[in-house]
Amino acid sequence: MDSIIFDLDGTLWDSSKTVLTAWNEILRKKDGINELTVEDLQGTMGLQMHEIGKKLFPSLDDQAREQLLQECGDLENVYLENSGGILYDSVEETLEALSEKYKLYIVSNCQEGYIETFYKYHQLEKYFLDFENPGRTGLSKGENIKLVIERNSLSNPVYVGDTEGDLKAARYAGIPFVYATYGFGKVEDYDFAITSFAELKQLF
Known part of the structure; x- marks a missing residue:
């Protein structure tokens, strides 16, 4: 093994509370759209933005949904930064320990600028x-891997993630999948599993 590629949400961090605050600030200004809960957001982890939009805002047409997601994503990045x-x-x-032995990367289903906020704040x-990420390339997670x-x-390389979508992306890319069981998803098929992030030091 020469490298580790990480998912972000549910694997490295949980940004849902900050994201929720940003999204609900936008949604409060929209007629006929209810505010979201943390459970609403966590139920979309692992999906691409257009899939998230369809799940959270099924009553909107494609254009209105895309515009709303753009507004929410832009404010989300400000809040996360x-x-x-x-x-x-x-x-x-x-x-730090892993970087001494392996090359490390992130591939996440997120908008452009999201991973940069993770870098900058932390x-x-x-x-x-x-x-x-698909916000930059328009590709699926497997294609981005x-x-x-x-x-x-x-x-x-190996891919570390927490959802069924992460598993499918790793399989698409033809690389082993490490299931982060502490994250948001439930995955039945995996090559390795960790119950905490620190276990990666023992696994590799």
């Missing part, structure tokens, strides 16, 4: 060599 999310236990010390960019692998000439 100022407030961050909740890092899971031992994330930084584990990343000062963790120094541990990662590259990242990708393959893009990172090809772009960085990785020969034997």
